[in-house]
Amino acid sequence: MASFTIAAAAALLFCLLAADGCCAKNSNKTHHAPPSPGTSPPAPVSSANATDADTGGWLDARATWYGAPTGAGPDDNGGACGFKNVNLPPFSAMTSCGNEPLFKDGKGCGSCYQIRCVARNHPACSGVPETVIITDMNYFPVSRYHFDLSGTAFGAMALPGRNDQLRHAGIIDMQFKR
Secondary structure, three states, rough: OOOHHHHHHHHHHHHHHOOOOOOOOOOOOOOOOOOOOOOOOOOOOOOOOOOOOOOOOOOEEEEEEEEEOOOOOOOOOOOOOOOOOOOOOOOOOOOOEEHHHHHHHHHHOEEEEEEEEEOOOOEEEEEOOEEEEEEEEEEOOOOOOEEEEHHHHHOOOEOOOOHHHHHHHEEEEEEEEO
């Protein structure tokens, strides 16, 4: 447990010291090396809620949300990964629980994913990618890949002014990539 805590602290410190923070949006720099074998989800394949179109590397998933509608998820602003104050940068409440293929027994803590929902899945979906960070474990998956997002992250996938409408859907089909 101590080595996990040290690793999590080191990852968070790296994120805080990086010029653009973890999973920086609109950055002109690439902050990560190619993933090591076994650290990313597999190449796009059909899933239970798959599309048959070329998705440009996007994988199908399902999303739910928890916590306050505009909150960071859990009551203590943390989770199984041990991060605290995830409502503040570099997390900025854009957090998610991941089921086992995403959480990876804790090795997925701090992993960044682009997520999006598209209009064919819900009329309030913007289709614009947003970035979330895995901060917790999802023990009750509803699909092969399941993101249990903070209310803030779930609403961020919506068209302007329609985040409450999207959150009212509860469970949506969406797409993600590392």
